[in-house]
Amino acid sequence: MNNELARQGDGYRPYSYPLAHFTPGSEQRPAGSTPQHGLDFAAIFRVINEWKWLVLGVLAAGIALGLLASLLTTKMYRAWVTLEVNPPTVEILDEKSREVSTQTSWDLMATQVGLLSSRTLAQRVAEDLNLAADRNFVGADGDASARLERATSRVAGGLKVVAPEEGQLIRFSYVSDSPEMAAKIANGVADGFIKNGLERRFEASAYARTFLQQQIAKTRAQLEKSERDLVTYAQAEGIINTSSGAPGTQPTDANSLQGESLVALNQALAEATARRVMAEGAYRQAQLAGGSSEANASTQALRQSKATLEAEYQDKRTLMKPEHPDMLSLRSRIDELDRQIAKERSTTASAQATTLLGAYRAAQSAENNLRAQVAGLKGSVLNLRGRSIRYNILQREVDTNRGLYDALLQRYKAIGVGGSVGTSPVMIVDRAEVPGAPYKPNVMLNLLLGTVGGLVAGIALAFMLDVLNDTIKTREDVRNKLGQACLGVIPKERGKEDLLAQLEDPASAVSEAYSAVLAALRFSAETGAPKALLVTSANPNEGKSSSALALAQSYARRGETVLLIDADLRRPAFKGVSTSHGVTDLLTSNESISAHVVRTQHSNLWLLPCGPIAPNPADLLSTGRFAEILEEAKEHFDRVVIDSPPALGIADATFLAAFAGHAMLVVESGRTRTNQAREAVERLLSSGVHLVGVTLTKSAEGASRYGYASYRYGQVEDKRKEIIMISEQADA
Template identity: 60%
Template sequence: MNNNLPVPDGNGNWIVDRYSVDRLGITTEPVNAEGGKGLDFAALLRIISHWRWLILGAVGFGVIAAIIITLLTTPVYRSKVTLEVNPPTVEIMDEQERDRSSTGVNSWDYVATQVGLLSSRSIAERAAQDLNLANNKDYVGTEGDTSTRLKTAIDKVSSGLNVEAPEDGQLIKYTFDAESPQLSATIANQIAESFINSNLQRRYEASAYARNFLEKQIAKTRGDLEKSERQLVAYAQAQGIINTGSGDAGSSPTDANSIQGESLIALNKALADATARRVAAEGAYRSGVAVGATADVTASTQVLRQSRATLESEYQDKRTLMKPDHPDMLSLRSRIDELDRQIVRETSQASSGRTNTLLAEYRGALAAERALQGRVGALKGSVLDLRGRSIQYNILQREVDTNRSLYDALLQRYKEVGVAGGVGTSPVSIVDRADLPSSPYKPNLLLNLLAGLGLGLAAGLASAIALEYLYDTIKTRDDVRQKLGLACLGAIPKTSGQDSFIEELKDPRSIVSEAYSAVVASLRFSTDEGLPKTLIVSSTRSGEGKSSSALAVAQNFARRGASVLLIDSDLRKPAFKAASDKIGLTRLLTGEDEPARSHIVATQFSDLWLMPSGPLPPNPADLLSTSRFHEILSEVTSLFDIVIIDAPPVVGLADALLLASVAGHVMFVVESGKTRTKAAIEALRMLGGTGAHILGATLTKSAEDMGGYGYKAYGYGALDRKRTEILMIPHETDS
């Protein structure tokens, strides 16, 4: 026979037997031995529906707890203040001032720094001290000394301050919580004032440090400057150096700064002038003599020349009338010759005087030039000697100039620091001050109710899920497939009691009857041969509805025209009762010669017969372990179309295993919400060990909503809870 028991695959999973899967069309999936594949949405809805009262109780408890907490919580008032933060623009160094346009102060970093400073304990301490909160008994009480109360006040201010860092912009918003609206607004505003004062104080302290540093540097530089100046003067006195320069800082030292240099410059200028005069005199003497003598001669002989010209003109006029040897003509000629002699004499005298004058001037200029050249040569040697002796002087002079420049620069920085260190505009200003709160911030009844509702719902769901997995049971069709790896033959709804259950079975249109009809239909396709000839109905434990299911399946087959025998093989706790206890399975097992038909009785259902269990034996397992039960089963299977055996539970007893090894086919019954997964798996493993073919599982007492069947309206379980025996009454015609 085939066996559809879940078997391990070596990895901790359980595999469904292929035969049942193929016959019933169920998808083969790995099944964990602990049960289930996980928590999906459908499973969550089922858990919520099953544990709804627990979840509602947790929600109600959360709401009530929220109301109680709201009533017991001391009111807390919140005040809000808005500050504007502007990065500082005061720069101390010129280089920083020049670079400020490009580098600048990172506004975001500065605002973030201010947020951290505002949240610091030092601001809380300053605010507590400014308001004298240590002596405010309404805020810190009267216990402890002053220092202890001050520490308490600082802790309360720090804990009540909530600073909100801006995502963008330069506005910082913060709130302060206190049990008094007046204290809330007062402390919130004081924190803003203390924060601004703290910024100003830090700024002043920073500039004071810079001033102290500069004062030290100025004093040191002043000493260096005085020392270098003394060394310069001493060296100049020792070397006889007199510097006539302007003394401007940074000017390069030259030879003109000494007396010798100045004299050399003056002499060079005079020498240049003398050379120019000598060159001019020489030129005049050598090339300009002729030009200069002619001019002088012309000036001195001009009268004589005019007289001669007059006489010459008269002589020419008279020549037309007189001969040259005429006395008048001879007289005029002698007079003209005399004037020519006078002109020659005057010309010679004038030319000789001009030449002598130019020569004298040339000689004087040459002498002056040669004298100046000698003086300049002497001064050049003196200046060159002074230059050699001024090297050390220049070195000392440069040191003096450097120290003086450094000293002046430090003085200038000191003045700038003094200006920057003054109390100027604060980088923090108050935009909105805190107003007196009109209502408490906490407790918030609506928020507490929502929180209580949410926490209660979460706790309820968590508890439901925890209980669901703590008490891991089979509840739905999917659980049967996934946790047990079996085909679910059907799900039977709950009913209200025994009488109603029997009435439901008699009515083929009832919901319970329809549900078992679906189980019967599944059984018709559970084997290769179709409907099994013999069928064992068992369960993990007692009270799961196996006897009711055995009766319902048998009644459904009988209603369809098949002759059905129901055998009550539970020899310990039988579920079916006949009119007489002198017949039954026990009598057959203990008697060798009695035929089986003599222990079969008719029931109130047509075509349904019963073989009761008979009297309770002291050793049921010993009776069932003999070959007699196999003989009995062979006999009754030849008499009836179907034989259904109501077997005892599997766990803890050997009866069901012995019966299953003979019958061969098992329908496993599982009570919804009661049967533990591990127990069911263990029972299936034990049944599988007998070689029986487990056809599938029937889910009883199900609260699952099965489409249009409306199973939730029915209650089922009175039969197995009370273990009431069912009286099988035969028809009047069958006596």
């Protein structure tokens, strides 16, 4: 049977690894170095899978809490009311005009939302609905004021107002454990809110009217005083104004008697000056023209007679000579007419010049007289102007008080009319109806929150425990935390046969895993797998003896002669037929190993047992005798596998590693702490040994990640036990 397994194992190669992946030192970094990585989903899944029962337990607790909260929570009902808010408008009507005033405000909606949430409104609702007398609502403890205070607090606490993002609709709700009470209070809040608005408007109008009445009385007194001061000063200074001028204009000099006289004289002076200019122009023109126009008018008859005689003279000249008596008589008559015309012209021109000169002198005299009067009034007006400065100040004060008084009267009338015809800016769109089902508790929401909360809490607790439990668990931990190559991962599964049975079966998950480790060892050094290999761990019971046996058996199945040395002189793991021979005897003598090596039940596999338990193992190993034993073993066997004590706490493993030259560290997944594994690595490296890598045992890591999808792995060395290896005494 053993030979058959060995023949099967000679050519068995379940895995193929790239050469560069196992080049010595290719994955080795200083122990403790931690490279930076991004989000590792595989590590997250590994943590969740490792603590899956914890996560599921917390998840179940969250679901139970959600269901329990749903069962224990009092059922609450919510009633909704919708209000429409419009800017208030006030119509002001009188006999002459009709005016519509609209109040607009950007924060009108926010103001209404704030008023809905006010405690004053809540107290009004409690009073209107007599909630203080409802024992189911406020209880029976305390006096009336205390119950009213509790009722107000309950109304305010159950009210929720939703401010609109756009539009003019405000929705609010009230929550109660009674559906009828929820609808009753919600509608009471709506009605009370509208009543409060109307009362505030009325109170505001009443206050404004009262305030305006006070201001009007005060302004009236000021107006009367200013008017008295004005009249007193005018009387004292003798200032008389005939008119007050146009409304809103300042009084001028023309409003006084002196001013009006000066204006009239100025106007008369201007007219006299114009008359004088016209008379002077007419006189100058008459002098230049010589009175031709008036002379022509006065001598027109003479000139007509002369023209008649000249015409007769010309007619007779054709028949008579100028010396004829008739002709001479006509000439004499014509000459006489010329003398008369010249005389008349001279008389007319002289009379006209005299008349125009008189008119000119009269106009000039009137102008000079008026000019003198104007000059006299100017001084009087200038004196009046100086005395009118105070008068004008008093007059402006009177006008100001009168304008303020008129404005207050007008505003008072407007408020009186507006306060009586104004409308409420709030209307009820939808009144509250009795809710048919509670809105709280929401069983599905509570279960969802419990599920999500339990899942998150479970995963968080799992990661917290995983962080607190700082152990080596995965290949990545070996590479990142220890800076060493991971030679393989030995799975762990409960309920399977013992280790020897699994190792006997080359197709078992454990055998497959150790075959992968063996393949990795072939590329751990430039010369291939080391001839002598020390197998050790940081702590006891991590699977180092099992790993040493598994490697030795794997080498043996491939046809190589293998010697398994049990060098744990304190707690040996392998038992032979007799305990009187072994490594202890060889360390204290110069005997050959042939007398102490025993053949095992496995083909090609021999055992050098520990022998008697020595009281001073470290002293025996420090002599250097073990190096001679190891050299002799290398001469007789193809492979030598050394089972060493743990590396921490004692110096045995350090001495053995220095003699072996190559060592493999066995780490139990999820048990060996990171600092312990790092310390073990450092102690081995300090001995000068070539640490070929780390083998991870008893791993619960997902098999599908590493090619073992068809297997569920068994347990490796869950507890310390002796392995009986002897079948017969080996020949010398």
